[in-house]
Amino acid sequence: MRYFFALLLVILLLPVASGEDHTVMVGTESDTYVFSPAVLKISPGDNVTFLWTPGMPHNVAEVENSESLTYNDGFRSGEPQDGGEWALPSNLTAEDGTLYYVCEPHAGMKMRGEIIIQSAPEIAMEFGDFPWLSYLLVFPLIGALWTFGFRENTNAPRIIALFTTLFTLIISIIVFVKTGNKSGYSLMEQYDWAPNFGISLLLGVDGLSSPMVLLTGIIGPLTVIFAWHEKEKPALFFVLLLVMQTALFGVFITLDYFVFYIFWEIVLIPMFFLIAIWGGDNRRYASIKFFIYTFTASLVMLIGFMALYFETGGETFSMIEIAKQNGNFSEDFQKWVFAALFIGFAVKIPSVPWHTWLPDAHVEAPTAGSILLAGVMLKMGLYGLIRAALPVVPLGAEYFVPVMVVLAIVSILYGAALSLGQTDLKKLVAYSSVSHMGVALLGVATMTELGLAGAVFMMFAHGILSPAMFMVAGVLLHQVGTRDIPKLGGLAKHQPNTAGIFVVIFLGSLGLPGMAVFVAELAVFIAFFQSHGYWLLLPIFGMVLTAGYHLWALQRAVFGVDSEQIDMSDVHEAPWYEMYPMFSIILLAVFFGIFPHYLMDPISVACYDILNFMGAI
C-alpha cells in the first residue's frame, strides 16, 4: 500500500514532460485589429504560435510594458504579413514572466496583447505513515456505539463520552503539531471508494484545517463536561454529540468534494435531533427551520460541485485535482459556480440575509448543542468557502468580492445593532455570532494573506469564545432560572467567582487586547484598510456597537443592584462541571491572544498557498 502511495505521489508531482501548444489569432473574423486571446496564460515550456487571419497585414513585435507602443529589439515576426503563421521562439517561454507585444502598424489602434508565463504552483502532498486522520473519524464513532451499548447505566455514558472526547482531543493535538508550519497537505490518506466515479476518501490537513481540527477536538470534551448532569436521555445525547464530532472532523479533513458533501449533510442530522429533543419551548419550529434552510442551501452547493466535476471531465472529485485545472474554466462558468457555492456556504456562515435560522436554532438548542453549533458548525461555512470555493474558481471569487464586502459589513452592523436590542442573553450571543462571522467574511473578502489569516484566526477565536458565552447563558439559566437580562442584576455579590469568569469572557468576546479575538480583528481590519481604505470606518463602528452591547449586558446582568424578580438566596457559585470548561476556555483565549503565532504561522502558510494558487499573489 505504501508503494502505491509513493507511486501516486510521484505521478502527481511529475512535471509535465512536454509543453502544451497554444495559438493566438492575429485578427479575427469579427474584428481585424485584435489579438485573440489578448491575454494568454501559459506554463513554462509551452509553445505559442501566431496565426494570421487573411485580410489585413499585421506583425508581432515585443514592447517594453503594457503602456509602451514601440518595438524594443525583442522578438519580432518580421515585416507585416497577410496570412501564414509564426511560432514564438521557445527560449522566450522557458521561464516565468510576462511578454508584451503589439502589431507595429496598428499599435496606435491599441492592437496589443500579452503572454503571461506562470509555472503552476506545486502542492506538496505528504502521505502519513500512520493513519492519524482515520483515527479521528473512527474513534468518536466507536465511542458513540460504546455509549449506546451502556445506555441503561447512569454513569457509564458520560464517562465513556468524556474518555472518547479526551482521546480525540489528544489525537487532534497530535495532528495539529504534526502538521506544523509546512506548506501543502500533510498526513494524507487515500482509500478508494468508487473509483469509477473518481470518488475516494482522500484525507489530508494543512494549516487551514489543522486549527479547525484542534478546535473541534477542544470543544468536544468541554461539551461533554458541560452537559455532565443532562437528565433527559443522557446516552442518546452523548451518542449524538459524538456522531456530530465525527462528521465535523470529516468536513475538516476530507479533500474530496463528494465526501465533503456527505459529511456536510451528516452534520445536520444529529444537530436536528439535538435541537428537536432537548431544545426549548419552540424547538419544533426551530429544528425544522434549521434543517430545511441548511439542506436547501447545500443542494445549491451540490449543483456547484457537480458543475465543477463535469467541467473537469468527470474523472475525479478530488479538490486538489480539480483546483489544478482552474486555468481552463471560463470566467462566466467561474462566476456561476462561485455563486452556487457561496449560497451554500453563506447560509452556514451565516451571513445576512441568510442568517434568520441562527437565532431560532440557538435560542432553542440546549447549551451543549449551542456550543457545538456556534463553536464548530458555523465555521464550516467559511472553511468551505476558503477550502472548496476560492482555489477552484478564483475569477468568480474576485468578481464577487464587492458582494462579499457588502454582505460582511451589513452582517457586522446589523448583527451588532440587533444584539443591542436583545433582552434574551442567548439571542444576544446568537446575533453577536452573526456580527463576528461577518468580520471573518470581511477578512476573506480582502483576498490578502493577512485578511485570510485573520479570518481563519477569527474562526478559531470565535470558536472558543462564543461557546463560553453560551456557557454563561447556560449557567444563568441553570443557577438563576432566567436568561432575561432585565430580570437579572447584582449577581456579582452572590457568586463572585462565577461573575468574575463572566466578566473575562465578555471582555474577551468584545475584543480586549491580549485575548484571541483581538488578534483576529486587528489582522482583518489592517488587511481591509490596505485593500479598501477608509471604508474601514464602517466595520470599526460595528466594533464600537459590539463593545457597547457586551458592556451594557454585563453591567445590567452581573453588576448593579439586586434584582427583585429573582430569589437571590438561591444564587450561588456554579458547580465544577460548569466552571472548569469556562475556565479552560479563558486560559486558551489568553494563551492564543498572547502567543498568536502558534496558530498564525500555520494559518498564514496555508493562506499564502491558497492565494498563490489562485494567482492573487
Add this chain to the structure above:
Amino acid sequence: MIDPINFVVFSSILLLIGAYGVIRNKNAIVVLMSVEIMLTAANVNFIAFSSFYNDLSGQIVALFVTTIAAAEVAIGLAILLSLFKQRDTIELDLLNSLRW
C-alpha cells in the same frame, strides 16, 4: 382487399366510444362494459393486421385478450358485488369515502 386504413378508423371509433363510456358513465357495470369495448377495438386492429401481414401472432394476441377480458369481468363483477352488498349502490359518484 380492403384498405387497412379503414380498420384503423373503425377501431379508433370503437376506442373513442369505449373511452367516452368510461369517462361519462356513473354506473360501474357500464364502465366495465365500456372497457370491454376498448379491448375489442384493440382486437380489431390485431386481427385486421394479422391478416394484412399474413402473420398469426396478431390473432393469438386477440385470443389472449378475449380471455383476459373474461377474467377481468369476473374479478370486476366480484368486487362490484361486494361493494353493492355494503352500499346498495354501484354509482361511482358515491365512491367518495376516500378523499382528502
Add this chain to the structure above:
Amino acid sequence: MDDSIFFLPEILMVVSIIGIPALYILTENNKSYSICSNISLGFAFMFLVLSWYYPDFLSLDKSGLVSYDHFRVDDFSQLFKIIFVLTALVVSIVSTSYFDDEEPHQAEYYTLLLSSTLGMLVVASATDFLTLFLGIEISAFSSYAMVAFRKQDDKSTEAGAKYLLIGAFSSGLTLYGISLLYAITGSLTFDGVSSFMHGISNGVVVGDFTEVIFISCLFIMAGLGFKIAVVPFHAWAPDVYQGAPTPVTTLLAAASKAMGFIAVFRVFAFTLESVSEEWKLVLGIIALASMTVGNLAAISQKDIGRMLAYSSIAQAGYIMIAIPALTEEAMSGAIAHTLVHAFMKGGAFVIVGCIGAVGLGYNLESYKGLAKRSPLLALSMTVCLLSLVGIPPFAGFISKFFLFYGTLQAGLAGESWIIALVIGGILNSALSLYYYLKVIRYMYLYDPEDSGEVEFPNSVRYISFGVILLLAVFFPLYWESLFELCKEASIALING
C-alpha cells in the same frame, strides 16, 4: 445443465399457487398457507441470488444461456426478479402479523400474493408485447382482488373498485397502443419492433409513420403511466394506497411500481429508442409535472398512506427523468433508484402497516411519540424517510445521486433541456424535505397521545432492523457494487 432450471422461480410460484388451495382442502390451519408461501418465496429468492450472481455455487453455467423467443433471462430481468421475490417475501411475512388468526380467506390471500408475484416475474423476462401484457394483467388482476380483500371493510372494497376500473381502463389504452404498433410494424417482439424503428430512422423503411408512432406512444405511456402512477394518471394511487390493507399497499408501492417501470424501460428505452424524438419531450414533461405535483400535494396530507402515495408519485417523477436521457449511466441510475425506492417505500409501509395493525391508526397524528413506544421502529422509519428525501449518507442519496448524475451527463452531452429536469429534481428534493420531516418530528418531538402499552410483532422488528442495515450501512458502503449490478442490467436492457 439444462437452461430450464432458470425457470425454477416461476415454476415454484405456479406450484405454490396450486399447492395453497390444496392445503386449504386438507387443513383448516391458517398458519400453513403463510408458511407455504414463505417457503416457496424464500427458496425462489435464494435460488435467484445464487443462480445468477454465484453460478459456481450451484455449478450452473450461465454463459451459454439462450434467450427464448418470448422470454429472456438476463442481468436486467434477474436483478428485478430478486427485488420482486424479496418484496413478496417481506409482504408475506408481515401479513402473518397483520391479519388475525381468525381473518377469513387467508388461503386466497396468499394464493393471490403468489400469483401477483408470478405476473411480475413474467414481466421482468418478457421480450414481446404479448408476454409483457399478460404478465402485467396477471399481476394486476391478483392485486385488484388483494386490494378489495377485506370484504367487510368499506374502504378496502371502495379502493378495490377504483383500482379495478382505472386499471382496466389503463390496460385498454396500453393494448390499443400496442395494436397500433403492431399495425405499422407487423411484429410483436421487442426486437422486431425495434429493428423496424431503426429502419425508419435509417431510411430503410419508406413511409411517414411519425404521427402513428406518436399516438401509439401516447397510448402506451398513458396505460403504463397508470401503473407507475405519474401525473396526470396518478389520481387512483392515494385512494388505493390509503384504502388497501397495508401489506398489499407495500406490495403495490414497492414491487408493482417497479414492474411498471420495467415495462416502461423495456418499451421506451429499448424498443422505441430509435424514435425517441417522438416521445422524449412528453416523458420529460410528465416527469417534471409528477415530481412537482406529487410533492406539493403530499405536504397537505393528513393520512400517512396518502402522503406516502404522493411521495411515490414524486419518486416516479424522479425516475422518469432518466428515460429521455437514454444513456447507460442515466438508465443505470434509474434502475438503481427503482430498486432502492422499493426498499425505502417497502420499509416505510411495513411500519405503517404495523402501526395500523396494533390499533394506533393511519393518521399522521398517530405517529406522535413513536420514538418512546419503539425506538427501533422510529429509527427505521426515520432512515426510510430521510432516504426518500435523499440525505447523505443513506441509500436514497446514493441512488438519487446516480440518477441525477447520469441524466446530467446526458444533458451536458446532448439536449440541454434535460438539465432543467435535473435541476427541477434537485429543487423538488428540497421541497419534499418538509413533509417527511413532519413525520419525523411527530415521532420524536411529541409524547404519545395515550399512554397505553403497545406490543409490536417481532417479525416487523426484524424487518425494520434489516431495512436500517440495508439503507444506512450496506448500500452506502458498497454502492460501487450496487451500481455495477445496475450498470450490467442497463447494458443488458439497452443492448437487447
